[in-house]
Amino acid sequence: MAIRGGALLSTVLASAGPSAYWYLTRSSGAVALILLTLALVLGVVDVRRWSTSAWPRFVVDSLHRNVSLLALAFLALHILTAVLDSFAPISLVDAVIPFTGSYRPFWLGLGALSFDLMLAVILTSLLRRRMGHSIWRAVHWLSYASWPIALLHGFGTGSDTKSTWMLSIGVACLAAFLAAVLVRIAAGWPDQLARRGAALGGAAIFTLGLILWLPSGPLGKEWARRSGTPSSLLGHSSSGQSSSRQSSARSGETSR
Amino acid sequence: MAERVRLNPIACEAHGMCAELLPERITLDEWGYPILDERPLPPDLVSHAKRAAQACPTFALLVERDRSRS
Amino acid sequence: MSTGTRTAELLLGEHTPSSGLPRLLQGVPAHGAMSLRTHLDTHGPPPLGQRRNRSEAGALIERIEQAGLDGRGGAGFPMARKMRTVAGSKGKPIVLVNATEGEPASLKDRTLLETLPHLVLDGAALAARAIGASEAILCVCESASVGLERAERAIAEREQLPGRWPRIVLSPAPAGYVAGHESALVSHLNGGPPKPTFSPPMPSERGVRRRPTLVNNAETLAHVALIARYGPRWFRELGLSEQPGSTLITLTGPLACPGVYEVEYGASLSSLLDAAGGTTSRVRAALFGGYGGTWVGAGALPELALSNAHLAPYGAALGAGVVLLLSADACPVAETARVTRWLARQGAGQCGPCVHGLDALAETFERVGAGAPPQHAAERVEQLANLVSRRGACAHPDGTARFAMSALDAFAEEFADHARHGACEACARPSQMPLPIRARLTEAA
Numbered sequence: 001m002a003i004r005g006g007a008l009l010s011t012v013l014a015s016a017g018p019s020a021y022w023y024l025t026r027s028s029g030a031v032a033l034i035l036l037t038l039a040l041v042l043g044v045v046d047v048r049r050w051s052t053s054a055w056p057r058f059v060v061d062s063l064h065r066n067v068s069l070l071a072l073a074f075l076a077l078h079i080l081t082a083v084l085d086s087f088a089p090i091s092l093v094d095a096v097i098p099f100t101g102s103y104r105p106f107w108l109g110l111g112a113l114s115f116d117l118m119l120a121v122i123l124t125s126l127l128r129r130r131m132g133h134s135i136w137r138a139v140h141w142l143s144y145a146s147w148p149i150a151l152l153h154g155f156g157t158g159s160d161t162k163s164t165w166m167l168s169i170g171v172a173c174l175a176a177f178l179a180a181v182l183v184r185i186a187a188g189w190p191d192q193l194a195r196r197g198a199a200l201g202g203a204a205i206f207t208l209g210l211i212l213w214l215p216s217g218p219l220g221k222e223w224a225r226r227s228g229t230p231s232s233l234l235g236h237s238s239s240g241q242s243s244s245r246q247s248s249a250r251s252g253e254t255s256r
Numbered sequence: 257m258a259e260r261v262r263l264n265p266i267a268c269e270a271h272g273m274c275a276e277l278l279p280e281r282i283t284l285d286e287w288g289y290p291i292l293d294e295r296p297l298p299p300d301l302v303s304h305a306k307r308a309a310q311a312c313p314t315f316a317l318l319v320e321r322d323r324s325r326s
Numbered sequence: 327m328s329t330g331t332r333t334a335e336l337l338l339g340e341h342t343p344s345s346g347l348p349r350l351l352q353g354v355p356a357h358g359a360m361s362l363r364t365h366l367d368t369h370g371p372p373p374l375g376q377r378r379n380r381s382e383a384g385a386l387i388e389r390i391e392q393a394g395l396d397g398r399g400g401a402g403f404p405m406a407r408k409m410r411t412v413a414g415s416k417g418k419p420i421v422l423v424n425a426t427e428g429e430p431a432s433l434k435d436r437t438l439l440e441t442l443p444h445l446v447l448d449g450a451a452l453a454a455r456a457i458g459a460s461e462a463i464l465c466v467c468e469s470a471s472v473g474l475e476r477a478e479r480a481i482a483e484r485e486q487l488p489g490r491w492p493r494i495v496l497s498p499a500p501a502g503y504v505a506g507h508e509s510a511l512v513s514h515l516n517g518g519p520p521k522p523t524f525s526p527p528m529p530s531e532r533g534v535r536r537r538p539t540l541v542n543n544a545e546t547l548a549h550v551a552l553i554a555r556y557g558p559r560w561f562r563e564l565g566l567s568e569q570p571g572s573t574l575i576t577l578t579g580p581l582a583c584p585g586v587y588e589v590e591y592g593a594s595l596s597s598l599l600d601a602a603g604g605t606t607s608r609v610r611a612a613l614f615g616g617y618g619g620t621w622v623g624a625g626a627l628p629e630l631a632l633s634n635a636h637l638a639p640y641g642a643a644l645g646a647g648v649v650l651l652l653s654a655d656a657c658p659v660a661e662t663a664r665v666t667r668w669l670a671r672q673g674a675g676q677c678g679p680c681v682h683g684l685d686a687l688a689e690t691f692e693r694v695g696a697g698a699p700p701q702h703a704a705e706r707v708e709q710l711a712n713l714v715s716r717r718g719a720c721a722h723p724d725g726t727a728r729f730a731m732s733a734l735d736a737f738a739e740e741f742a743d744h745a746r747h748g749a750c751e752a753c754a755r756p757s758q759m760p761l762p763i764r765a766r767l768t769e770a771a
Contacts, residue, residue: 057273057276061311129315270678287678287679287682288678
């Protein structure tokens with residue numbers, strides 16, 4: 001269950017209605033996804049050295065760095081509120097060590113994995129003066145892995161996948177991601193067709209896989225159960241939070 | 257002790273941010289590589305020079321204390 | 327051991343140094359390398375005690391300073407100053423002998439290595455002792471099989487010498503024009519690519535294995551071997567006060583006997599040409615210093631003397647001791663274009679201005695040679711020369727710029743002619759300027 005201090009607070013908040021943490025974790029997750037997408041797009045714009053007189057290179061570069069940090073801030077909020085929310089048994093450890101949790105372990109774990117990769121990218125960027133340029137660059141490539149994993153985490157763990165707003169955000173971000181990746185592939189490794197082919201193939205497989213998976217996955221029936229929500233949380237909510245308002249707000253869990 | 261800008265030409269990849277941030281001392285040649293004016297920096301330019309050095313993605317631009325030159 | 331006894335005798339005996347020339351080339355064998363025994367007979371034993379002696383070491387650096395010995399690799403850096411910097415830097419020093427000779431028009435280091443290796447090895451050992459190093463690495467181009475073989479044999483011969491000598495290790499180095507640069511050799515020995523590195527730190531502060539490294543041209547150390555024996559006053563008996571001593575010149579071109587000659591600084595060019603048996607055809611111009619050096623038209627040659635002071639008014643310097651004569655039946659435009667293109671390809675490919683600028687220079691010359699010059703070609707060459715100078719990690723682009731500008735100046739007529747009419751009949755003739763064919767450094771990397 002939630003950490004002790006948070007448990008008290010969350011019980012108090014929970015008894016007041018659907019947990020504010022729960023709303024916060026969903027919304028901050030969505031915002032984090034949007035910001036991460038923006039950061040990645042800016043990263044490609046940056047590496048492509050695009051600029052105009054109104055948008056000089058140093059602005060694009062600073063924007064990329066700052067949006068990434070802002071994304072991290074929202075991610076921190078997303079993680080903290082998820083941990084503090086007493087509904088789902090998510091601990092701080094689950095946020096960093098993948099697949100060890102009890103709530104939708106695989107899908108939540110993807111979030112932890114994505115977060116770990118992101119941490120590596122951001123930490124190396126903050127400390128890049130101390131390491132060689134090539135090490136920094138090698139780690140930075142992990143961003144292209146971190147993003148799709150984050151998206152899968154969002155679709156798999158999120159309570160809002162079926163809702164129009166979340167789906168639209170997800171699809172829009174995916175479109176932006178794919179566009180950025182295509183631009184990057186088109187510009188990179190001019191003499192290594194194999195690499196470009198592999199990257200293109202990877203992106204295509206991911207997209208195709210996603211399209212095939214969504215209808216039978218999170219958009220299909222009983223996703224909450226299939227994704228590993230602890231049975232105690234399925235149906236109506238358990239232990240001390242069975243106010244009817246809470247239940248109806250949570251009922252979304254059962255029908256996913 | 258005056259400070260000057262100096263370039264590591266091996267690290268430089270012609271991103272060009274330095275010229276945007278310190279146009280008083282850095283211009284770009286026809287291939288996008290920086291041409292440095294290595295005269296001592298007046299005090300009001302030092303912070304701009306440091307910002308330019310921070311912005312360089314490859315740490316090619318350096319701001320250095322005056323060294324004895326042969 | 328017989329050599330040991332003989333050495334002891336010689337230590338007591340007097341060994342008179344040669345007055346006048348030759349000095350380094352004294353007794354140079356017509357075939358093969360001079361043996362250790364002959365070397366000791368010719369020059370006497372090197373003044374190297376059994377063990378390092380601080381005052382003895384300091385005394386050698388003093389002697390070298392008084393002699394005014396400058397580096398013979400092209401940069402002409404004062405030897406004593408370099409030794410003091412290395413000796414005074416933190417860490418155990420090490421000596422690096424640069425016998426790679428990447429300059430195609432230079433053969434002097436190869437000559438020393440193949441025929442007089444003990445001069446170089448003596449100098450290396452003496453320099454090592456003087457700065458407190460116990461090891462010297464002799465870098466020879468990996469494709470110089472004769473030099474490598476003879477150096478190895480000479481090193482083995484020295485096992486016979488009494489006393490504990492600094493260890494000399496033979497290390498084959500990759501071929502390439504910029505691979506012979508000081509920092510490129512250091513980078514290679516440290517396991518990196520054979521390309522120049524950004525300084526600081528200089529090799530003299532932190533080089534091979536992060537230790538202060540004394541990098542010297544092979545000829546410089548050969549001079550050290552003799553200065554140690556005969557002293558600075560003897561060294562200064564030849565040459566000029568601002569550029570004392572003798573030096574090796576690689577003289578090539580339409581001559582009866584092209585080759586490596588030892589001259590005293592300040593000697594007239596014509597005396598050198600006479601020593602080489604005179605020219606065999608009319609000379610159009612001479613290239614001084616190397617492929618990164620300066621052309622001087624034939625008109626000025628009769629007045630020239632071989633010293634930097636005498637060459638300076640023509641924008642030239644002796645550099646690595648290269649004097650290349652271009653005969654009047656060669657096409658200077660074709661040669662310039664060919665060599666500039668070669669120089670462009672020889673770059674390490676690390677610095678933008680050099681990569682782009684040298685390519686643009688080569689292209690400009692090629693277009694002029696073909697009769698399709700760009701607008702304002704001469705101004706373009708000058709602009710490019712200014713754009714590349716002092717903007718690389720090494721002096722390679724500067725040398726190419728110098729070569730290009732001096733060619734434009736010395737061969738103005740031929741350039742104008744080609745710009746208007748394209749290739750001349752001399753363009754297709756075989757080149758008089760050798761260009762080693764090797765893998766492009768950028769591709770190999």
